[in-house]
Amino acid sequence: MTSLADGDWHRLHPASPLLRGGIFVFALLGFVIANLRERFVDLVFGIPRESGDPLDAIYEGGAVGWALLIVAGVLLVIIVAFSLSWRMHTFRVTDESVEVRSGILFRSHRQARLDRIQGVNIVRPLIPRLFGAAKLEVSVAGQDANVQLAYLGSALADGLRRDILRLASGARQPRAAVPGPIDPGQLLPAPETDPPGVGQPGDLVAPAGNRRHALNDYASARVGEFLAPELDPDAAPPESVVRIPVLRLIGSIVFSGFTVFVLVGIGAIITSVIVGGSEWLLIAIFPGLIASVGYYVSRFTKSLRYSIAGTPDGVRVGFGLLTTSNETLPPGRIHAIGVTQPLAWRPFGWWQISINKAGHSTNDGAAGQAATTVLPVGSLTDVGKVLELILPGFAIDEQRALVIRGLTSRGGNDGFANAPRRAAWLRPFSWRRTGYTVTAGAALLRRGVLSRELVLVPLARLQSVGIDQGPVRRRLRLASARLHTVTGPVSASLGVIDVDEAVRMFEAISAGAVASADSDTSHHWSLVPAVTATVAPAPGSTAAPAAATEVTS
Template sequence: MSSIPPFDESPVATPSPSPSPTPNTAPPRALTRSPLSDGEWHRLHPLTPLLRGGLVLVIVAGIVIANLRDRIIEGFVPGMLDEDYNGEYPSDPIEFVIVNDLIVIALVGVLVLVALIVALFYVSWRFHTFRITGDDVEVRSGVLFRTHRRAPLDRVQGVNITRPMIARLLGMAKLEVVGAGLDSNVKLEYLSTPNAEEVRADILRLASGARLGDARADAATTPGSRLSGAAAIVTGGLTEIIDGVEEPISEPESVVHIPVGRLIGSHLLSGSTIGLLLAIAAIIVGSIVGTPWLLFGMIPAVIGFGAYWVRGITRALRYSIAPTPSGVRITFGLFTTITETLPPGRLHAVEVSQSILWRKAGWWAINVNRLSGRGPTDTSTDQFASVLPVGTRADVERVLRLLLPDLPEHEWPLVFSHGLLGPTEDDPFVNTPRRARLFRLLSWRRNGYLLSPEALLLRKGLIWRTLAIFPLARLQSVGLTQGPIDRALGVANLHAHTIAGRVSGQLGIVDRAAALDVFEKTEAGVISATAGDRTHRWAGEGDETPPVVDEPWRTYAPPVDASPEARS
């Protein structure tokens, strides 16, 4: 609920274009809803300087309050100060101004300071503009030092909307276009919430293959077009479908609901909580034995962990995940609400994990590797890696079906029955051979891989179960390594290379012959999957037929030269 009605962002007054021919940068009107997506330069919300410069105002207010502390306390609670003050306030600026008869000068100085701050905020807002064209999202900012950032639409990895508490009260939101490189994001902070939602939908629509349908519709209405009347009707229907995307603007119903009790319980049963309790117990024992100062030294660490622990819970509250025509929409956060839309074809790896502390409750978590467009020092990157903080097996299945919609129905048992809960009696995974189980003493039967036509699955861990799924169309490369002990045992280590993230692509101690075989078959699978992949264009290109590639690897058989125990 906003206490102030949202403002309409005002367009920038630009000079008339020169008569020289220039390309039209406006995006197709059939693909846009917001008046801000017209290819022209616009300014941000008028209250943007208040939120972006709010920290400066807080610091100034803190300095003023600190200097007037005694006077403020005496004004609100008379007699609370020591009698020795006798109404005198040492180092009090107000007392100094009154005694020296500087009231007029002080008021003029305050007015000048306020006017200067307002002028700086206004100039900063005036020179901060953005535009959305048919190819890019661009932002220009700066007065003395100008910057111009551009996010190509064909490189968009997602669009996030962040609403801090103060911004939510004012009906505002920050929109962030996620790029494909480090520190490549383009931020529009701030827009009114309705405008942010409409602009987000426009960007995703323009970044998809929807423009192809629009181009065909334009061609159908152009004199001399070679498209037949029937084709015009079909493309017109496609355009109508595209036009209806994301309307009305509302939060779609989540397919998963996380009870607060489960969320708190998952944090209580986390490894960090157990480790902290053990550390506290050790320090208490140590302080009793003879070093009491250790107990006081632990207090800052406990306070810091408590804040981290509470923040982890509040961040996962109001969690929702739902499908939309533009991708998977994930919302989380109690005080600062973050909504991210992950388009199809932007996931490079998915991992389902379960610690032994969660096993009895049947809880799992899901993390992903995706391009966040943030630098390596940005601490907010991790919050976009977790797409399911904690959920049941049914929740995991719902989320995985949203994240991996192209996985055939007959392959889902490989994920759940064999991958998450396995190994079973008819285990299809290639596991660590018996001769090398000393290096995987507890998990040698779970430590293995499976290559399917769509993905490479890596399963490992007994105390901490994990199943990593790497879509072949997004796999960067595959590597094999072997040390001297590995060569003596006839085993190798498999590495599935993807973008950096929480999901690890390493799997050690597998049979050497089997590793060489999966190396060759994964190479062929990646070529085939990439050639037929259309997920990066998730609208308008469904009528294109992918090339036919010879795929003898699709029926997996264990390598002929692999030892029999490689399958055990």
């Protein structure tokens, strides 16, 4: 373990207060610099200033000294507040939990249990990357239970993530400690020996050449972080399992529901101006259309450099160009998988994969979508590769063929128990594709004809299964079924199914869920020699104790 996971309390990066709330300081400095620039131009070129300038009023009233004193006092208060905030914000990682203490007047103590961790996400926003800092977020099961460490040194955040995942896997034997203490606030890990040309600690003043050498090293490190791949070469394969071509990414954004909204807005403008002559509607809608350009640019940049790969501690998903994010999903934290294909994507053969998990990151996922989107857009082959990572049992050819039929088949005798013909009274278009099957420790639900969808639920993660029948379905001898999982974008339900088939489904899935839960050991994946991130099923979290606690005083 690194010295950050030794059970002692540590502080964050010294620039953390500035990075978290220093935008106001930057705005104040920008205002002062802009005014000084104008005054410099006035002084050099003799351009008269307009009356009513507040700085002129202060100067003419002889209150320059008081103004400078007030500015100095405000800056001093800000510096003292930032310093106290940094000193009072500490964290520690033990064998059982991650704890964070913060607050000056009102103290807060948050604790996240390691056995309830649903994912560990490292986000590197653009400005903190200039300081060599990153935000580490531990996602745990529960409402508003996540724990954030904002900010740590970028390299130290990667090391701490490995330590947290190792402890969460059930391993308790520490690795060899890193020689010497590591300060979490340093910009770069301290080298074991001084590099050539750098002054010794006892030197009072470093030579100018050494200072230039250190500055060049710092600049090279920042450039290296900007160009480095999102996947950690020490923890993940060097190549992503799936790559999203730029043209496919652009096409998926253009052929989306938001584009329909934009086209409707453009049509309304044309109609109002040309036909009705209502220019006021143009004024109301046009700014929104301009903002939509920013939406497209944001989705595009957030999807660049997308990567997904298996690691010994789970599936690693990364993305982002300027602000990067990569999250590790430990084995067994995925409760449901939804593979969908909107109608506009069908000619291109594109699909999207979303998941349900007990904890959710507070940061957006790939393409600016929810953090539960693990594949923004991909081909049928890409879908198979991702499912092999998060549900490795489907690497078998027969199961892979079953998934393909669940995605593309129009119904019939294809391995699924489908809804009967009389279900057309309630589902006139999609009754042929409404069906289910159970295989390899997972239940597969298929539905939808305009927007195709296949839902996969690991039986070990299933919370309950229910079937119900209203008066109309009772008349048609139909029922509806639902597999209950944690809340998320994936809904594991069937609107219509034969009533006798619903009973068989209830019994088969109930028995399979009990058997899968009894044999599941992936919550302590490091204790099972054969289990890795690419072969482990996902553990449940519904019967575990509270994920996180917070005490405020």
